[in-house]
Amino acid sequence: MSNIRVRFAPSPTGALHIGGVRTALYNYLFAKKHGGTFVLRIEDTDQGRYVPGAEEYILESLGWCGIMPTEGQGIGGPHAPYRQSERKETYLKHALELVANGSAYYAFDTPEELEAARSEAAAAGNHNFKYDATCRQVMKTSLTLSADEVQRLLDAGEHYVIRLKVPENEVVTFTDLIRGEVSFHTSELDDKVLMKSDGMPTYHLANIVDDHLMEITHVIRGEEWLPSTGHHVLLYRAFGWEATMPQFSHLPLILRPDGKGKLSKRDGAKFGMPVFPLSWPQGGKKTETAEDSFEGFREFGFLPQAVINFLAFLGWNPGTEQEIFSLEELCEAFSLEKISKSGARFDYDKAKWYNQQYLHAAADADLAAHVRPLAEAKGYQVSDEYLAKVCHLMKGRATFLPDLVEQSAYLFGDVQVFDNENIAKRWKPESRPVFEALAEHLKAQPAFVAAPLEEAVKAFMADRGLKPGEVMPVLRLSLAGTMQGPGVYEMMELLGNDRTMDRLEKAFGYFDAQMA
RNA sequence: GCCCCGUUCGUCUAGGGGUCUAGGACGGCGCCCUUUCACGGCGUUAACACGGGUUCAAAUCCCGUACGGGGUACCA
Numbered sequence: 001m002s003n004i005r006v007r008f009a010p011s012p013t014g015a016l017h018i019g020g021v022r023t024a025l026y027n028y029l030f031a032k033k034h035g036g037t038f039v040l041r042i043e044d045t046d047q048g049r050y051v052p053g054a055e056e057y058i059l060e061s062l063g064w065c066g067i068m069p070t071e072g073q074g075i076g077g078p079h080a081p082y083r084q085s086e087r088k089e090t091y092l093k094h095a096l097e098l099v100a101n102g103s104a105y106y107a108f109d110t111p112e113e114l115e116a117a118r119s120e121a122a123a124a125g126n127h128n129f130k131y132d133a134t135c136r137q138v139m140k141t142s143l144t145l146s147a148d149e150v151q152r153l154l155d156a157g158e159h160y161v162i163r164l165k166v167p168e169n170e171v172v173t174f175t176d177l178i179r180g181e182v183s184f185h186t187s188e189l190d191d192k193v194l195m196k197s198d199g200m201p202t203y204h205l206a207n208i209v210d211d212h213l214m215e216i217t218h219v220i221r222g223e224e225w226l227p228s229t230g231h232h233v234l235l236y237r238a239f240g241w242e243a244t245m246p247q248f249s250h251l252p253l254i255l256r257p258d259g260k261g262k263l264s265k266r267d268g269a270k271f272g273m274p275v276f277p278l279s280w281p282q283g284g285k286k287t288e289t290a291e292d293s294f295e296g297f298r299e300f301g302f303l304p305q306a307v308i309n310f311l312a313f314l315g316w317n318p319g320t321e322q323e324i325f326s327l328e329e330l331c332e333a334f335s336l337e338k339i340s341k342s343g344a345r346f347d348y349d350k351a352k353w354y355n356q357q358y359l360h361a362a363a364d365a366d367l368a369a370h371v372r373p374l375a376e377a378k379g380y381q382v383s384d385e386y387l388a389k390v391c392h393l394m395k396g397r398a399t400f401l402p403d404l405v406e407q408s409a410y411l412f413g414d415v416q417v418f419d420n421e422n423i424a425k426r427w428k429p430e431s432r433p434v435f436e437a438l439a440e441h442l443k444a445q446p447a448f449v450a451a452p453l454e455e456a457v458k459a460f461m462a463d464r465g466l467k468p469g470e471v472m473p474v475l476r477l478s479l480a481g482t483m484q485g486p487g488v489y490e491m492m493e494l495l496g497n498d499r500t501m502d503r504l505e506k507a508f509g510y511f512d513a514q515m516a
Numbered sequence: 517g518c519c520c521c522g523u524u525c526g527u528c529u530a531g532g533g534g535u536c537u538a539g540g541a542c543g544g545c546g547c548c549c550u551u552u553c554a555c556g557g558c559g560u561u562a563a564c565a566c567g568g569g570u571u572c573a574a575a576u577c578c579c580g581u582a583c584g585g586g587g588u589a590c591c592a
Contacts, residue, residue, distance in 0.1 A: 011592045046591055111590070128518055128588075161590055179521070188519055188588095196590040203592050227520055227587040252522080253585070259527095261585075313541090317529055321540045340529075342522050343585060350528065350542045360555075397554040407553095422552095469551045476552055484553035 004036030006218050008062075008069065009207065011043045012054035015280035015294065016061050018346075019222065019254045019263060022311045026251060027220050028067040029312070029334035039214060040072030042083045043207070045200045053281060055083075061277040065304050066327055079214045084206050091201035094209045094239070095162045095194050099142070103238035104194055106142040107131075108153055108160045113140070130190040133168050162195040164204075164231065164238070172230045177218075177249040177336045184230035192231050204228060208235040211246055219246045220336070223343075226250045249336050252315045253343040263346050265294065273348045274300045277307065301400030302351070303370075306358040310351045314344045324357055356399050367391035367404060375405045380412040389494055393486035408485070411494065415481035415503065420514060422483050426473045427511040434464065435474060439504045448497045450489040457489075478507035 008024040010016055031038035040062070044050055059074045071077035081087055098104035109117075114131075117139070121129040136143055141163075142150045153160070166189045173183035194205040201209070211219060229248055236245040253262045257271050268275040278296035297307050309325055317340070318325075318333040325333065359367070368387040375387060382390075390411050394404045409416060441460050445452060461471055475488050479495065492500045 009592090013592075043592065049591065107590095109590095114590085130518095130588085159590095163590095176521095182520075184520075190588080193590050198590075200590090202590070207592090222586095223521070224586060224592090230520090250521080255585075257527085259584080313528065315528090319530065321530085323541055340522095344529090345527060347527050347542070353542055356555090396556095467551080472551065480552090482552085486553090487550095488552080 003215075004031065004034040004217050005039060005215050006031050006036060006220055007039040007041050007072070007211070007214065007216050009041040009043050009210075009221075010058055011046065011049070012051060012058065013046070013049040014051050014054055014292075015265070015276045015278070015296075016054075016058045017263075017265065018275050018277065018297075018311070021061060021065060021277050021307075022254065022314060023220065023222055023251060024062055025065070025067055025308060025311055026316070026334075026336075026339070028069075029331050030218065030220060030336065031070070032331040033334050036217070037071050038067075038069045039077070039079075039216070040069035040075065040082065041210060041214070042073045043203060044083060044085045045196075045203065045206050047085075047198065047200065057278065057280065057282060060282070064277060064298055065308055067308070084210065085200070087206075087210070088199060088201075090213070091206055091209055092195060092199070095201070095205060098164070098194070098238050099162060101238070102165065104162050104164050105136065106150060106154070106160045107136070107163050107191075107193075108140040108145075108158055110159070131163065132166065132187075132190050136163070136165070136191055159197040161193045161197050163191040164194055164234065166191050166231075166234060172233050174229060174233050174248060176226075176229075177247055178252075178339050179226075179250060179341055182226065182229070186230075186234075189230050189234070192228075204231055204235065208232055208239070208241075212236075212239070212241050212244065215244075216246050218249065218336075220249045220251065223250045223253050249339070252340055254314055255343045255345045257346050257348060259345055262343070267346075268294050271348065273346075273351075274302070275346070301402045302355050303358045303362065303401070306355040307351070309358070310354040313350075314346070315340055324354075352399050359395050359398050359401070362395065364388040364392040364395070367395060367401070370401050371404045374402055375412070378405060378409075378412070380405065382412060386494075393490055393494065397485075410480045410482070410485075411491070415479070415507070418481045418507075418510060418514075419477060419483055422473065423477055423511055423514055426470075426477065427515065429515055431474065432508055432512060434466070435478075435504070435508055438471070439501060439508075442492075443497060443501050445497075448493060448500070450487070450493045453489045453492050474511075475504075478504050478511075 006027045008027045010020055028038050030036070042055055055073065062068050069075055071079070073082035095104060099106065117135070118129045131139075138144070145153070166186050168186060170186040171183050172186060173181060176182050192204050193202050195201055229250070233245070236242050255261065256263050256267050263275055265275060274295055274297045276294050276296045277298060279299045280294050280296070298304070305326065308327055308330070312325065312330050313323070316334070316338055319338060365384070365388045368384055368391050371391060372387065375382065390408055391404050393411070394408050398404050398407070405412070438457070438460050442453065442456060445456050457471065460466075461468065472488055473483065476483060476485070479488065479491050479500065485491065495503065
């Protein structure tokens with residue numbers, strides 16, 4: 001019933017940063033919460049920074065996270081195209097409209113002339129050169145040139161840009177849903193370029209035109225856009241669209257773990273953690289240098305729900321003491337008012353904790369499916385059922401998906417590595433007959449199931465006056481080679497009678513050899 | 517430099533004038549459980565940046581300072 005429309009508008013200049021994923025998430029949550037529409041728009045107006053594959057990466061990332069837009073690039077919808085480079089004419093038409101109504105003007109200054117003006121100002125002691133009301137009166141603009149001259153330059157195909165004519169001596173105020181009232185004095189706003197000389201619009205123009213045309217009701221974006229929002233409000237006014245101007249919400253930034261500035265792609269390598277949802281480049285498209293490639297949350301072995309939960313709480317909090325939220329619960333609980341104003345440091349320990357929580361709670365079969373490729377890569381050939389059982393035994397002690405198979409090699413094949421130090425501590429020259437008797441006792445068990453096996457071992461120990469400390473470590477070492485891992489009886493059940501017997505026998509021989 | 521935004525435990529945060537001797541979570545530490553490693557349970561550690569106001573009463577409102585962050589492109 002709601003006609004709320006939000007958009008996520010990334011620039012395809014590379015992999016989608018985790019901060020961008022959070023922005024997308026908040027937009028998604030807000031849309032879902034209000035039964036609205038979540039639009040994906042690709043802001044590729046900078047031809048020079050376009051990176052092939054980035055758009056696919058964005059879509060795949062959102063898909064992996066489970067926060068797919070409901071309209072937009074790659075999905076379709078009533079306002080197509082959703083790629084700004086394909087909407088070029090629209091922007092020029094609108095920019096011209098602004099020139100016609102006196103809100104914008106042509107500027108014919110070359111980059112060199114601009115640079116000259118800049119250094120001239122600097123030489124005169126003015127280090128904050130700004131293309132403003134004073135400036136536009138002395139540069140080559142349609143405000144200083146005669147109409148004929150302007151037409152002549154245009155006809156001659158001279159390069160030009162169209163700039164916003166910022167009104168003088170006004171205060172521009174708007175209400176940010178997260179920060180409250182924010183205002184700027186127009187004297188500190190420069191005459192932003194709206195149309196670049198290559199015929200493409202700048203972000204400022206394209207974003208306003210598209211948000212209006214696409215009937216966006218709420219703009220939820222990063223804090224880095226706050227300073228230019230004054231210009232954006234001016235643009236809505238210049239177009240006469242102020243009545244339908246979207247509501248703005250500027251999100252706090254995600255900061256580096258050490259708090260020194262916003263999290264950047266370099267910080268992944270620097271702090272040994274992922275800062276992108278997926279690895280980049282994807283699928284072996286090796287167009288980047290090694291320095292520009294990163295491992296993503298997915299490849300680290302994070303579950304998407306954990307990443308989402310973690311991200312949601314980086315700058316937002318429901319105000320209750322619940323920490324674990326499914327996507328559906330987040331949709332329900334989300335509200336812009338509860339987003340905090342200050343930047344949030346990227347807390348990797350918290351991210352790991354979330355993943356652990358989701359791993360523990362996940363169904364064995366689901367984990368098995370996730371881990372199947374990893375197991376196969378290691379050459380393990382097991383049934384889905386067996387893999388699920390391994391996951392069941394391991395998930396309580398794993399932080400990442402790969403832990404499930406990487407720390408359980410002995411559940412897939414013979415023990416390869418023995419903890420000799422502990423063997424020396426637990427195995428005695430006279431142990432063998434005792435453990436062989438125990439093995440016989442176990443072998444004779446009618447059901448090779450954890451609970452009865454436990455009973456059997458306990459009975460054996462009681463019978464012989466043995467303490468658990470004398471028996472259990474040896475059994476564990478025999479079956480796993482290590483002192484870490486799942487419960488001994490559970491491992492026996494998983495391995496089954498034959499394999500258990502085989503391992504015990506081999507281990508006892510190995511232990512004796514160690515003694516020699 | 518200038519403009520904008522921000523500032524509660526180490527970190528993420530709750531708090532929206534009295535119920536705050538400031539709550540939860542992560543991390544750390546300790547204990548219990550378990551003669552494995554974990555998980556789990558219990559406990560503990562630790563914060564309202566500073567200075568002025570306003571008020572009977574301020575973590576909560578206002579101002580200033582300090583500090584932090586963002587912006588300052590024909591990049592988004």
